[in-house]
Amino acid sequence: MRKLTTKEWIYLAFASLALLLLAISLGIPLGNSQFWIVLASWVQAVGSIGAIAAAIWIGQKQHDQNVALVTDERQRIADEQKEAAKSLREATAALLDPFRDSATALIAALRPFDGSIEPMPPEVVELIGDVERFAKSTKADIAELRDVFVGQPSTLVVHGHLVRLVGLLERHCKIEKGLEANRQTYAQIVAYARATGAHGQEVQPRAVRVADYQEVLELLEDAFSAL
Numbered sequence: 001m002r003k004l005t006t007k008e009w010i011y012l013a014f015a016s017l018a019l020l021l022l023a024i025s026l027g028i029p030l031g032n033s034q035f036w037i038v039l040a041s042w043v044q045a046v047g048s049i050g051a052i053a054a055a056i057w058i059g060q061k062q063h064d065q066n067v068a069l070v071t072d073e074r075q076r077i078a079d080e081q082k083e084a085a086k087s088l089r090e091a092t093a094a095l096l097d098p099f100r101d102s103a104t105a106l107i108a109a110l111r112p113f114d115g116s117i118e119p120m121p122p123e124v125v126e127l128i129g130d131v132e133r134f135a136k137s138t139k140a141d142i143a144e145l146r147d148v149f150v151g152q153p154s155t156l157v158v159h160g161h162l163v164r165l166v167g168l169l170e171r172h173c174k175i176e177k178g179l180e181a182n183r184q185t186y187a188q189i190v191a192y193a194r195a196t197g198a199h200g201q202e203v204q205p206r207a208v209r210v211a212d213y214q215e216v217l218e219l220l221e222d223a224f225s226a227l
Contacts, residue, residue: 088148088155089227092162095145096224099138100217103169106131107213114210119184128173128180135170139163161223169216179206
């Protein structure tokens with residue numbers, strides 16, 4: 001069953017009182033002074049109830065208007081936050097996208113040497129150094145966006161993850177350069193031993209591990225997607 005609105009309740013109250021007033025009036029002769037006393041009483045009662053009903057209706061209308069205002073304000077705030085989040089994502093992407101492209105290129109260059117202890121070509125080693133420097137500058141640029149992230153508390157943690165992950169890839173590149181130097185030294189020692197018949201106790205250097213770079217890049221993608 002449909003619920004009656006406030007206005008419908010007011011109409012119903014007036015109709016009921018009018019019928020009741022008519023019934024009482026018909027039961028009392030018009031010449032009797034009691035008729036006018038009863039009529040005056042009912043007119044006063046109807047007026048009082050009407051005033052109460054009107055106050056209720058006005059209060060309900062004001063309440064509905066207030067609810068509408070609150071709803072509009074919440075929507076405005078939500079729209080502003082959404083726009084701010086979009087701007088933050090675009091600003092971060094402008095810094096992060098070129099770096100991710102360079103990291104992807106580095107992974108592709110390292111993949112043929114994955115698991116190998118053989119020295120890599122000079123151009124690959126140079127690329128490692130380039131990505132390391134790029135990571136350092138990108139990390140600093142993203143760190144400078146912290147003030148913007150502070151305006152979006154829900155993404156401030158993401159900012160920390162982005163800075164940390166770019167820094168982690170920078171550290172991988174730095175370590176890789178050191179490992180590559182060890183591989184070159186080891187290769188020279190092995191070549192010398194083969195040429196002279198000498199047998200040393202040199203420890204093999206660590207092989208290239210592409211998975212280390214790939215993992216950081218995937219984590220970086222996940223962190224950025226959280227913006």
